Amino acid sequence: MMNQAALPAWLTTYVATQQATEAWLRELQQTLAQDFLQRGIPSRREEEWKYTDMSFLAKECFTKSSTLRSVVSPAIVAGHRLKNIESIFIVLVNGHFVESLSDMRLLPDSVTLCSMKQALQHHAELVKAHLTRNLNLQKHPFASLNAAMLAEGVFLHVPKKTVIAAPIHILYLHGEENNIVTCPRNMIIADEHAQVTLLEEHSAYGAVTYFTNVVTDIHAEAGAKVHYHKIQNDAAKATHIAQIFVNQQQDSLVETHSLALGSKLGREDVFVNIKARGAHSNINGFYCLTQDDQHIDNHVHVDHAASHGTSNMVYKGVLDKKSRAVFNGKIYVHKGAQKTQSYQANHNLLLSTQAEVDTKPEFEIYADDVKCAHGDTVGQLDMDSLFYLRSRGIEKQAAMKLLTYAFAADVMNKMTHTQIKQRMTILLNEKLAHDD
Amino acid sequence: MLTIRNLHATIQDEKQKTKAILRGINLDIKPGEVHAIMGPNGSGKSTLSNVLAGHADYHVTAGDVMLDGKVLLELSPEERAAAGLFLAFQYPVEIPGVNNMYFLKAALNSLRKSRELPPLDAMDFLQLIKSKIKDVGLDEAFLNRAVNEGFSGGEKKRNEILQMLMLEPRFAILDETDSGLDIDALQMVAKGVNSLRSPERSILVITHYQRLLDYIVPDVVHVMVNGQVIKSGGKELALELEAKGYGWLEGLAE
Ligand SMILES: Nc1ncnc2c1ncn2[C@@H]1O[C@H](COP(=O)(O)OP(=O)(O)OP(=O)(O)O)[C@@H](O)[C@H]1O
Ligand SMILES: [Mg+2]
Numbered sequence: 108m109m110n111q112a113a114l115p116a117w118l119t120t121y122v123a124t125q126q127a128t129e130a131w132l133r134e135l136q137q138t139l140a141q142d143f144l145q146r147g148i149p150s151r152r153e154e155e156w157k158y159t160d161m162s163f164l165a166k167e168c169f170t171k172s173s174t175l176r177s178v179v180s181p182a183i184v185a186g187h188r189l190k191n192i193e194s195i196f197i198v199l200v201n202g203h204f205v206e207s208l209s210d211m212r213l214l215p216d217s218v219t220l221c222s223m224k225q226a227l228q229h230h231a232e233l234v235k236a237h238l239t240r241n242l243n244l245q246k247h248p249f250a251s252l253n254a255a256m257l258a259e260g261v262f263l264h265v266p267k268k269t270v271i272a273a274p275i276h277i278l279y280l281h282g283e284e285n286n287i288v289t290c291p292r293n294m295i296i297a298d299e300h301a302q303v304t305l306l307e308e309h310s311a312y313g314a315v316t317y318f319t320n321v322v323t324d325i326h327a328e329a330g331a332k333v334h335y336h337k338i339q340n341d342a343a344k345a346t347h348i349a350q351i352f353v354n355q356q357q358d359s360l361v362e363t364h365s366l367a368l369g370s371k372l373g374r375e376d377v378f379v380n381i382k383a384r385g386a387h388s389n390i391n392g393f394y395c396l397t398q399d400d401q402h403i404d405n406h407v408h409v410d411h412a413a414s415h416g417t418s419n420m421v422y423k424g425v426l427d428k429k430s431r432a433v434f435n436g437k438i439y440v441h442k443g444a445q446k447t448q449s450y451q452a453n454h455n456l457l458l459s460t461q462a463e464v465d466t467k468p469e470f471e472i473y474a475d476d477v478k479c480a481h482g483d484t485v486g487q488l489d490m491d492s493l494f495y496l497r498s499r500g501i502e503k504q505a506a507m508k509l510l511t512y513a514f515a516a517d518v519m520n521k522m523t524h525t526q527i528k529q530r531m532t533i534l535l536n537e538k539l540a541h542d543d
Numbered sequence: 544m545l546t547i548r549n550l551h552a553t554i555q556d557e558k559q560k561t562k563a564i565l566r567g568i569n570l571d572i573k574p575g576e577v578h579a580i581m582g583p584n585g586s587g588k589s590t591l592s593n594v595l596a597g598h599a600d601y602h603v604t605a606g607d608v609m610l611d612g613k614v615l616l617e618l619s620p621e622e623r624a625a626a627g628l629f630l631a632f633q634y635p636v637e638i639p640g641v642n643n644m645y646f647l648k649a650a651l652n653s654l655r656k657s658r659e660l661p662p663l664d665a666m667d668f669l670q671l672i673k674s675k676i677k678d679v680g681l682d683e684a685f686l687n688r689a690v691n692e693g694f695s696g697g698e699k700k701r702n703e704i705l706q707m708l709m710l711e712p713r714f715a716i717l718d719e720t721d722s723g724l725d726i727d728a729l730q731m732v733a734k735g736v737n738s739l740r741s742p743e744r745s746i747l748v749i750t751h752y753q754r755l756l757d758y759i760v761p762d763v764v765h766v767m768v769n770g771q772v773i774k775s776g777g778k779e780l781a782l783e784l785e786a787k788g789y790g791w792l793e794g795l796a797e
Binding site: 422486489490491492495496497498499500501502503505509510512513514515516517 | 552560596597598599600620621623624625629630632636638639640641646649653654656657689690706710741
């Protein structure tokens with residue numbers, strides 16, 4: 108139907124060799140795979156993919172990592188752990204869950220936390236219900252591909268009124284194997300009045316090339332609170348495609364804090380569905396692009412289908428060299444979603460004259476009693492501030508770094524979890540220090 | 544200490560037209576001396592300060608400046624600071640997101656590094672800054688705010704003096720630090736400046752009011768009009784200017 112690039116042979120092969128043990132999944136995956144192959148890789152003629160060119164998928168060749176071949180040292184893994192706090196830690200290397208590197212000691216008995224493979228065996232009904240929920244091939248082609256290829260990931264089910272004190276840290280690590288593709292899925296289900304804090308981190312050791320297509324589903328039932336954080340610090344040549352689906356029931360609160368530092372091409376779509384009255388959602392992001400030809404594309408879509416909901420979307424980014432960022436914030440307020448309050452902002456700081464930003468706010472509002480606002484800017488470092496710092500003896504590079512971090516500060520300060528914020532701040536500062 | 548010879552500087556205005564602002568400045572400030580510059584609005588006093596500190600918007604078209612034998616105009620702003628220059632700005636900028644204490648520590652340690660001194664550790668730094676902030680009459684809470692953000696006019700000026708006391712420059716320029724200060728603050732600023740006075744240090748005070756010069760007694764007073772120093776004299780010149788204004792001097796300008 109759509110005029111797309113030729114399908115690469117590796118993808119056809121990859122899709123054809125998917126063999127889930129569960130019959131229902133095998134069937135679902137075969138259908139999804141056929142549909143995706145028919146649809147094809149999204150092309151730049153599609154509005155949602157206007158600025159992000161995926162045609163390289165047809166030029167390169169990716170394979171599945173069938174068994175874990177990398178031997179990552181525990182010291183490397185330990186370097187990723189949160190400092191000054193005990194966390195629940197789940198490690199996946201090249202797409203494979205590695206129990207020996209994980210640490211579940213602090214997991215309360217009533218909570219289910221396991222790899223997706225284990226969940227498919229023991230919690231098939233829940234997985235099935237949630238897996239089919241956000242399928243929409245035309246709108247979310249890579250989410251469909253993810254479901255078609257689903258093999259691993261993380262499954263979390265927090266029962267009613269359960270509060271998990273320790274943060275859950277999910278680490279996706281890549282190393283040693285080149286040109287592999289993974290389609291992990293994280294399923295986070297917080298039942299009524301449950302509370303959980305998560306950190307999903309994507310990182311690599313060594314210079315490897317790979318393609319990640321991850322989906323994270325967050326379901327917050329009535330009164331649940333989910334604080335979700337994400338670090339995308341993939342290798343410099345990696346491709347990172349992510350979809351985060353957030354479904355919110357009455358009076359729930361979901362916060363997402365996303366920090367994009369790595370990959371050559373990064374695309375993240377966040378879809379927030381405010382499904383019942385009075386749900387609150389804060390969607391924050393920061394991106395820092397420091398390589399030539401680095402490309403980060405953020406699409407955030409908030410759908411207010413119920414009244415008295417609020418959404419606050421603040422994305423900021425800093426761009427150096429010949430990098431490019433895309434931001435598309437879309438807010439849709441349905442007819443019945445009265446008393447909705449929605450805000451979106453995207454601010455960009457260009458450190459180089461060759462960097463480029465395309466930012467586009469969109470509102471579609473069908474209710475009459477709502478408050479919506481937005482703000483978008485693209486600017487440079489303030490020369491007077493830079494001069495002021497330098498006149499006090501601070502070297503130019505250090506002064507630029509200070510001002511760049513200052514630019515990020517208000518988004519970073521929206522994070523309330525001290526240790527996660529600390530870790531994100533350190534990573535951001537390391538990235539900023541790199542770019543001279 | 545500081546020698547300015549025939550300094551000419553221009554600026555590109557909003558319409559990208561080149562405007563000559565400094566038109567042949569000559570000054571000679573010796574170690575231990577305090578000089579004052581007075582002059583009508585727009586005569587180029589702040590421009591001179593900014594040119595000395597190395598602001599990139601101003602273009603020096605002729606002349607030289609030597610600080611302690613160094614060719615000042617060839618140095619970057621941070622190298623000038625390392626050479627001992629400090630400018631208390633007439634209009635200090637607000638820098639949201641940069642913590643005041645962090646900034647002061649970065650500045651001090653950067654200058655220490657250039658003097659081949661080890662960085663001050665957190666405890667020593669805290670002790671030092673707590674004693675200095677008392678001297679300028681600011682509450683310690685100002686240390687945890689963003690640099691100058693939301694500070695009142697007088698608080699900004701006190702913060703400039705705090706920086707000066709922390710960084711201990713060899714040559715300080717105070718550009719209308721007294722403007723907008725109440726009497727108590729004025730005395731506090733004067734006390735701070737006087738505490739820095741020493742045979743090795745020199746200070747250039749830019750002011751519109753002779754009142755400040757009662758507290759910081761200058762060795763030489765200069766009158767700047769239209770980008771030139773048209774008259775210099777002792778501290779009584781300030782009194783004379785206060786009484787007569789600038790009109791009687793206009794004939795002296797080129
Ligand atoms: N960035 C600029 N763009 C355009 N004109 C400028 C700029 N900076 C200074 N000028 C002009 O240069 C002249 C000198 O300004 P300057 O600020 O040096 O005066 P000043 O003597 O410090 O005055 P005041 O006593 O009011 O502080 C003024 O006419 C001013 O408008
Ligand atoms: Mg001035």
